[in-house]
Amino acid sequence: MPDLARNPKQIGNLIRRARKQRGLSQTQLGEKTGLRQATISLIETGNPAATLETILTVLSVLDLEFRIAPRSKGTAADIEDIF
């Protein structure tokens, strides 16, 4: 079930959650993606100027992917996703 990802913070939070679910540290995820631990940290804290490529790489390594869909109305479940 796809999670809403409307802004960099939401994306960062989802990535962080997925990383932890997989039992990875930022350093380990960095190794798998070829990115610095510092870069992972920036992404997870919601850096809005992160590069598309970088985000896609991280998602890929976490076995996730983006989907593009018509903007949905804010459901209760969506609101949870803010933090």
Added chain:
Amino acid sequence: MPDLARNPKQIGNLIRRARKQRGLSQTQLGEKTGLRQATISLIETGNPAATLETILTVLSVLDLEFRIAPRSKGTAADIEDIF
């Protein structure tokens, strides 16, 4: 129905399609998003280093949004999406 967006080219193509569906030129989309026409052009042609913020802005103006989902197996429908 969410479209797969695994790489910058797919994202660019989806954005282009959505823009045209709404009868907008790159210039008009640029005005609505506060981005240059040249920037829209780059995005649509799949610039991998585009900024997260920029992409999210464009999606938002087109009434679209990202979702993050577990990577799906490549279905026939997904393959269509390559172009």
Added chain:
DNA sequence: CCCTATTATGCGCCAAAACGAATAAAATTC
């Protein structure tokens, strides 16, 4: 508590995004 693993920050560097402004190239329209 202390020690250690983890995450957040800092500095200098290089490459490139996005900007304004302009123009070239391509596609539409008449």
Added chain:
DNA sequence: GAATTTTATTCGTTTTGGCGCATAATAGGG
């Protein structure tokens, strides 16, 4: 096929990502 709209590309500038490297700051575990 000329005129016009649309899209791609260029130049110079400012800003910032991600890099290596290093170090704070903050959990967590024993």
